[in-house]
Amino acid sequence: MSDPDQSTIQAELVHPDCSACGSPLENGDLRCAICGKSAPARRESASTKEVVKILRCTGCGAAVAYDPKKQAPSCSFCDSVVEIETLEDPMEQTGGYLPFTVTPEEAKAQLQGWLSSLGWFRPSDLSSTARVQELKPLWWVAWVFDADARVSWAADSNHGSRRSPWAPHAGATQMVFDDILASASKGLSAAEVDVLASGYQLETAKPAPEGAENATIEQFDVQRSQARKHVAQALNAISHARVEQTEVPGTRFRNLKVSLVLQNLVTHRLSFPAYVMAYRYKGQLYRLVISGQDKRLLSGNAPYSVAKIVGVCAVLAVIVLIVLMATSLS
Amino acid sequence: MAADTIEPKIDYKEISCQSCGSKLLLEPQMLTAICPYCASPSIIQRPPSENLPTPTFTIGFVVTQDRAIEAVSNWIGRSSVFAKSAFRKAAPELTRGVYLPAYLYNAVAHSEYHADIGENYTETETYTTTDSNGKTVTRTRTVTKTEWRSLHGQHSCYILDVVVTASKGITNEALEAVEPFDLRALRRFTPAIVSGWLAEEPSRTQDECFRLAHGEAVDEVGSQLKRFMPGDSYRNLRYETDLSRESIDLVLFPVWSFAVRYDESKPPVQILVNGQTGRVGGKVPISPVKVSIAVGIVLAIILVGVLLFGMAR
Numbered sequence: 001m002s003d004p005d006q007s008t009i010q011a012e013l014v015h016p017d018c019s020a021c022g023s024p025l026e027n028g029d030l031r032c033a034i035c036g037k038s039a040p041a042r043r044e045s046a047s048t049k050e051v052v053k054i055l056r057c058t059g060c061g062a063a064v065a066y067d068p069k070k071q072a073p074s075c076s077f078c079d080s081v082v083e084i085e086t087l088e089d090p091m092e093q094t095g096g097y098l099p100f101t102v103t104p105e106e107a108k109a110q111l112q113g114w115l116s117s118l119g120w121f122r123p124s125d126l127s128s129t130a131r132v133q134e135l136k137p138l139w140w141v142a143w144v145f146d147a148d149a150r151v152s153w154a155a156d157s158n159h160g161s162r163r164s165p166w167a168p169h170a171g172a173t174q175m176v177f178d179d180i181l182a183s184a185s186k187g188l189s190a191a192e193v194d195v196l197a198s199g200y201q202l203e204t205a206k207p208a209p210e211g212a213e214n215a216t217i218e219q220f221d222v223q224r225s226q227a228r229k230h231v232a233q234a235l236n237a238i239s240h241a242r243v244e245q246t247e248v249p250g251t252r253f254r255n256l257k258v259s260l261v262l263q264n265l266v267t268h269r270l271s272f273p274a275y276v277m278a279y280r281y282k283g284q285l286y287r288l289v290i291s292g293q294d295k296r297l298l299s300g301n302a303p304y305s306v307a308k309i310v311g312v313c314a315v316l317a318v319i320v321l322i323v324l325m326a327t328s329l330s
Numbered sequence: 331m332a333a334d335t336i337e338p339k340i341d342y343k344e345i346s347c348q349s350c351g352s353k354l355l356l357e358p359q360m361l362t363a364i365c366p367y368c369a370s371p372s373i374i375q376r377p378p379s380e381n382l383p384t385p386t387f388t389i390g391f392v393v394t395q396d397r398a399i400e401a402v403s404n405w406i407g408r409s410s411v412f413a414k415s416a417f418r419k420a421a422p423e424l425t426r427g428v429y430l431p432a433y434l435y436n437a438v439a440h441s442e443y444h445a446d447i448g449e450n451y452t453e454t455e456t457y458t459t460t461d462s463n464g465k466t467v468t469r470t471r472t473v474t475k476t477e478w479r480s481l482h483g484q485h486s487c488y489i490l491d492v493v494v495t496a497s498k499g500i501t502n503e504a505l506e507a508v509e510p511f512d513l514r515a516l517r518r519f520t521p522a523i524v525s526g527w528l529a530e531e532p533s534r535t536q537d538e539c540f541r542l543a544h545g546e547a548v549d550e551v552g553s554q555l556k557r558f559m560p561g562d563s564y565r566n567l568r569y570e571t572d573l574s575r576e577s578i579d580l581v582l583f584p585v586w587s588f589a590v591r592y593d594e595s596k597p598p599v600q601i602l603v604n605g606q607t608g609r610v611g612g613k614v615p616i617s618p619v620k621v622s623i624a625v626g627i628v629l630a631i632i633l634v635g636v637l638l639f640g641m642a643r
Contacts, residue, residue, distance in 0.1 A: 020438075020575040020577060021438075021575060030387065030516055030517075030518060031516070034488075035436055035438065035488060035490075035575060035577075036434075036436030036488075036490050036491060036577065037436060037575070037577040038386050038387070038577065038579045041386075041518060049376075049377060050374065050375065050376040050377070051374070051375050051376075052345045052346070052348060052363075052372050052373070052374050052375075053348055053372065053373055053375065053521075054348045054349055054370050054371060054372055054373070054525075055371075055373060055521060055522050055525050063349070063370050063371055063525070063526075064371075064522055064525055064526075065371045065525045065526025065527070066390060066391065066522070066523050066524065066525055066526055066527055068390065068391040068392055068393065068394050068605075069394070071390050071392065072390070072523075073522035073523055073525055073526075082520075082522045084390075084517045084518065084520055084522065084523055085517060085518035085520075086515075086516075086517045086518070087514060087515075087516055087517075089514075150486045151486075152483070152484050152485045152486045152487075154481070154483055154485075154558055154559065154560045155560050156447075156449065156560045156561055161449075162477060162479075163451050163475075163477045164449035164450060164451035164476075164477040165449075165451065166449045166561070167449065167479055168447035168449065168479050168481040168560045168561050169481075169560075170481055170482070170483025170484070170560075171483065171484075172483070172484040172485075172486065225514070254560075255560040255561065256560075257557070257558045257559075257560065259485055259486060259487045259554070259558065260486075261438050261440075261486040261487065261488065
């Protein structure tokens, strides 16, 4: 046995890992959020011999009893309440900011280049007349997690089918999830996050925002329990997609069911740099998002040229009409 | 494990009130006492042993005594029409609000399963029938048939938050009737949280509870597997489950316990109220007289119907 004082200090400083599944326990967790194993107590209060006692209020010395109205043990005379270790569900903040490595000028140039590369269906004067309304640096937030998982699945596929078009298949596989991003951003859409997610250097994270001024800094606005639900959903969705791609045989499938058991799930909260650019074309506002670390990664929308599309449709309609007439004549 | 070596003592425990010094006799499985002379809440702290571990967690009472009494009265009023009349009129007697010991079990289940999976397909078949003119004609129709394919696979899943009672006074079925408890409100056990309330020590051995939880976990795997099966249908689902990473924690759950005595010659009916959510559970005594009258009436209606039908023809 170690010195009791020292073990108390250690338990409060270091977040231990769950002894069953290896996922780190966070400060204020009573149980492992993944497998339900109880966390070790911060203070060991085991008595060595049987004693009968009355708990006294530290303020006035009167007996302390649990009060359901206060949801805590309290003293009936002086109303003071005894604190008890409960499950904490805090709103958690980012653990680090990835710095901007793309300058605003580069981002603007990238926008112009992108506009001119869009293709023929866009208005001809798009890249020359579009005006960048606003270029706003933004740190958006996401959870990044690593985990090992044992994934078991079952599905029907056309592979090996006999009389019925479907045959049942099942399997189990080990998957490694490495630096998977799950967005917590309210400002960016899922499609934008998909484009940006791949181009970040996670090891560059700094404790404070760097590389941009007047940036919008998003906050995590869900509680820890909610965040864990998001991460679990993301894990499920990713393993589902991986099983679809690599595990299920055949070309078509249905009824895919996936069950996960995790080991060593580690989650970080990080803020990611991006430029959000709004540009105006003929009075309409369009939006473009560029990664703050890799300017080639961008996602945005742009107007289509109605005149060109109508023109093409008209030409196609005329051709179809001519063909129809020709076939009906012959 | 030396599970059954520590038999619960039948003799009463004698403690002296630390406030007024009076001697109190205590049921051996109680963790707390309230002095009848000075109302001081005493707590017995003892070293943990194999079958009497220190509780890990507690859920505090939320439902007050008045609300619990109200909930039980409403529940009795709403009870089935087949309940004994004396029961519906009986006044519930509050016996106590007690922290009930139960084990919270968690595990990871790895299973191997075999099943026959039904895959539907349609076939066009020809059949002969007579048409409206009385001629025999051959027609076709599509019928759905099922092809059975055997499937063998593995399944891994979590079994989370299985609760089994550790008190001999309350069966697992009785506890299940007032579940669920909201486990997000779990608190680390400290003696202060049960101070002034009755709290029981576990009276079932940890081994027994472990076996009970184990059984529930295997059943839970079965219901997860049913949802896991592909195909249009399945039959002959058989599985072997290996439970690992098992953990078991002693938790004290808040329960209001009521006794309803509706007949002097019968033992009272136990009704429990979840001390956290207010959910009421208990077995309503069914009146055999009422049931047989109802059955008689239904039979009579059928008989009359048959007779009328027979006469009409």
